[in-house]
Amino acid sequence: MATCNDCKHFFPIEDNPERGDCVRREVDPRQAYYTAREMDAAMAADGCKHFEQK
């Protein structure tokens, strides 16, 4: 089972590698930006539409 830790968008937090930031690039009609959400490294990623294997 893939987890967030296996995803190329996942960046572990240096002093707490069990957590990390899921970072994605988004573009809407007005602007481009990077967005981040804090996740558990061990969270199941099977249902995630943005998952990309490292």
Added chain:
Amino acid sequence: MAVAEEVELKELEEKQEWWWLAEKMRSKRLDYLRKAVWKKGASGGLPISPIKYDLEPALLRVKLNEKYKRETPIMKKALIFADMLDACSIYITDFAQLVGSLTDAPSTEPWLGSGGIGNKAVYNFPEILPEPLEESLKIVNDVGIYWDQEGDGMDEYYKIVDPEDIAKFTAGAFAWGSPHGGYSGKNYEYFMTGERAFEDIIVEIDQLIEETEEKTIGPSGPDIIPLYQKINNWEAMKVCLNAGIRWAKRHARLARIIAENFETDPKRKEELLRVAETCERVPAKPPRNLQESLQYDHFIQILVRREAREGAWPARPDYYHGPYYEKDVIVEKNITEEEALDLLGEFLIRAYDVPLILAAGRWVREGLQGIAGTWVWTLGGVKPDGSDACNAMTTALMKAARMVRVSNPTFAFRWHPKVKDEVMREIFECIRHGLGYPNLRNDPILIANSMHWHGHPLEEARTWVHQACMSPCPTTKNGVQPFRMASATGNMAKIVEYALSNGYDPVVNMQMGPKTGDPRQFTDFEQLFEAWVKQMEWLFGALTRVVNLARTMAPRIAPRPFLSGISERAIERGIDVMCPEGERGNAWITAFTWVENADSLAAVKKLVFDEKKYTMPQLIDALQANWEGFEEMRLDFVNNAPKWGNDDDYIDDIMLRCLRECARYSHVVRDPSGNTWPILPENVSGNIHYSSIVAALPNGRRRGDALYDGGISPGPGLDKKGPTAVLKSCGKIDHIADGRAFLLNQRLSPTQLKGEKGYQLWKAYMRTWADLGLDHIQFNMVSDETLRAAQKDPEKYQEVIVRVAGYSAHFVDISRKTQDNIIQRTIQGI
């Protein structure tokens, strides 16, 4: 700059097409960021942009409310605040140097869900709900049911508030706002002077907890009973402050990740690493440079808005950030003036981007057309020792404002006799560029006013900022007003309407005010005026009773642990900042639709009682028919009765009488601190919102006609004797003792005020304004030609700004009715 480019800029200046000039003048970064913003306001009651509600925060809030059900109200609020900050998405836009948003994505607005009417309003906007619609509607329904059953605090209030008061209040006829919504003053003198930041405050709190815990394990007695809650309050404040630090550091991490993994441009990499360094520093520690200072401020503004809805934005950016500007740009030359302008321009854009609550009640959307809230930032003024507070950042901010042309925030400049000419020129440039701001405030008058009404000591009064559009509020421990419920805002035209209808409201079909007599039986003006006074007293009482109770209950029903954690009075006493203990008080009653009272009373006095041209029964018949079938009579009341703003003592004396009755009663009604409630005539766009709610009036107005546009401004086109006559009428008011402040809109000719001659004319006009002791003035300087063109072709005029009332808006973002109302305003030739 190339010659051709210079020629083009000169041509744009000649044609006074300031919006195109701004686009050419601003940097590539500012141009991108300016155009990146999704407008968050409403026009004609409907959203301007196709933004979407984000329903996830509402779902999360329900989960967290369940999780923390057993906590005290303040601790529950703090833990929910913290968890939501930890769970939310954050983002960094390309080119950005300042970060932090109220929203999880640029094109969304958070929907937090609530019970009652506020929740149901979202059903009016299915287009704002995310797809698939069916799923969204189910979420809205389920969240609404949850809060209806759970209660969101206000249900306690509604159980004990006077049922007659609240039934009348919520009828929508005379009261604008809600008992518990509003905006907070900020204790900037505590957290924005560079002396402390969040970690320092946490240390102070820890010390207080330690000292207090010692007492709770000592001998028991009644004096230690309150200490337990104080400890809980302090712990809640710490939860919030720590959450704020963590949230900021998430931005630091993201900036670093982008720089190290995605960004290829070396210059942008450097910028992102600087953003990371900034967010690691603030708000945990005090700022050291301009970018950190602006970022610190912006983080706090977002955090208070993540805690509670905030309808305004009190700020004094040049005063608090100016020292860092001078250090970075002038003394140490760490950044160039252009780089500083980029930061300042972005600082304005970040504020412009902040939403209020789009699908809130109609009264919000129609009363604040085109904007998300009244963000009025205070510039200039004096320091506590009385010396000039203007600095290099005062003028730099105005330059930045002309470049980015946001309608929010706007500036209000605290004028005093020692303001330098170079500053006045910058102010004039902004007005000439058609921004509609800064508005000008008479600082000596308003300082004296603050001391008169609320007893603020001189040095504290001098720290004042605009708490919303108009009213000064100190930024000190005991002077700041932590929350001002907007519902002490009255549709004042109803006073004269009820005096003429025995207190009955024909629009909502309710007995509203007291029965003050059948007006058909009035035989002299004094009987009418006596009825007017009684209706005024009733209306003032009803508004302030509703607000006072909500404010007093607020620590229990709507605690503010984060705001408390940046407020010295709350920390020192271990209380929720909403508790009025130790607060001096700074309340006021906003008076929408004010001048209609004087114009109407004067018309009745002249045409009915003095000239005996009509009888009272005839007048009442005409009013009840909405003047239909009485057009000749109506025009008589329009054209042949004296109107305010023409330096005519006949009506000016009536205006003064009305104000002084209000001033008298303002000392009778008291706020929870025991302080006064002075009147403050101004509108936002309440004159449009209430146009169908105010019945026909003796000033010749029909129900449905727009009401007058603001404060003590004469009715559009009714000031016939020129600008000096307007100032003279307004100058008869005692701007210290007759009320809190008095908004005056004036429209100036862009052609007449060109060049140096124009500036000198305006300066002379302002000297008259100051000599007459007025406290406020603001200007529109856009031609009818431009405004009509913008109506025909809005796409080409996106950045034309107009001063609506206590705020500015992009002309294309306000309703047609409001646009026409602005065009109708007299252009004064000075």
